[in-house]
Amino acid sequence: MALKGNLRDFSLHQLLNLINLAHKTGALTVKPEKAANSSNGHSAPAALFFREGRLIHAFYEGKPARLTDVLVQVGRLTPEQAQAVRQRSRIDTDKELGLLLIHNGFLSQNDIIQGVRGYLLETVYHLFTWSAGDFRFEPNELPPEERITVPLSLENVILEGNRRQQEWERLLDEIPDLDVSLRFAERPSHIRNISLTREEWQVISFINARNTIRQIGEYLMLDEFQIRRVTHGLKQNGLIELMQSPRAEPAIPKAPLPGVKLSRGVLLRIIDGIRRR
Numbered sequence: 022m023a024l025k026g027n028l029r030d031f032s033l034h035q036l037l038n039l040i041n042l043a044h045k046t047g048a049l050t051v052k053p054e055k056a057a058n059s060s061n062g063h064s065a066p067a068a069l070f071f072r073e074g075r076l077i078h079a080f081y082e083g084k085p086a087r088l089t090d091v092l093v094q095v096g097r098l099t100p101e102q103a104q105a106v107r108q109r110s111r112i113d114t115d116k117e118l119g120l121l122l123i124h125n126g127f128l129s130q131n132d133i134i135q136g137v138r139g140y141l142l143e144t145v146y147h148l149f150t151w152s153a154g155d156f157r158f159e160p161n162e163l164p165p166e167e168r169i170t171v172p173l174s175l176e177n178v179i180l181e182g183n184r185r186q187q188e189w190e191r192l193l194d195e196i197p198d199l200d201v202s203l204r205f206a207e208r209p210s211h212i213r214n215i216s217l218t219r220e221e222w223q224v225i226s227f228i229n230a231r232n233t234i235r236q237i238g239e240y241l242m243l244d245e246f247q248i249r250r251v252t253h254g255l256k257q258n259g260l261i262e263l264m265q266s267p268r269a270e271p272a273i274p275k276a277p278l279p280g281v282k283l284s285r286g287v288l289l290r291i292i293d294g295i296r297r298r
Contacts, residue, residue: 037178
């Protein structure tokens with residue numbers, strides 16, 4: 022018999038704990054309520070699959086979930102590499118795509134496993150930010166055989182998911198509105214040597230009075246949790262400040278900058294160059 026309800030009454034934490042303790046096998050589908058989850062950036066239902074209490078597969082319904090799509094999303098493959106591999110594939114299953122990636126020297130078997138694992142974790146972690154949504158658990162339902170599955174302990178997933186939920190709530194307090202623009206701090210005097218991530222460099226290179234945080238996030242394919250986290254980090258480092266909503270059309274620049282550790286002087290010269298664009 023299927024188990025169904027709403028996250029308002031039975032949280033994801035409780036659901037995963039039940040599946041873990043009972044060593045359940047089956048599929049959990051969660052459909053978000055738009056009004057309740059409008060801040061999390063996802064409107065598509067999510068499907069999670071379990072075998073004997075372990076998470077083995079996950080995806081958002083209606084979104085590309087082939088192995089190459091997954092590896093592009095987690096940054097293991099470039100879109101050009103993914104397209105080249107798909108063109109050489111005859112049956113386009115995840116297992117054949119994986120073999121082609123290995124044989125053509127794009128990735129190792131471990132690279133593929135870690136990429137799938139990362140995608141799986143990020144998918145389920147996002148669900149911890151959903152305050153409501155109808156769910157349904159169908160026993161003994163498994164993902165299609167052509168999918169590559171990676172078994173994960175639910176105990177660790179639950180612990181990290183709860184931590185992410187707390188972080189999400191803090192980020193909402195710090196950056197409640199994504200429809201505002203960013204600007205560089207006029208006098209970032211307390212900056213010392215600073216190491217920026219790839220995502221932070223990308224956001225920095227796209228800062229413009231006409232670009233909102235939401236527009237930058239959508240352009241970079243960062244969800245609302247990720248763009249809030251990156252923006253908060255840059256703000257905490259004293260690099261940026263929040264502005265009011267723009268009125269002109271967005272003006273997204275072209276090429277992002279690479280991640281690298283720079284001195285304060287070099288970093289400020291780069292920011293000054295971006296300012297003048």
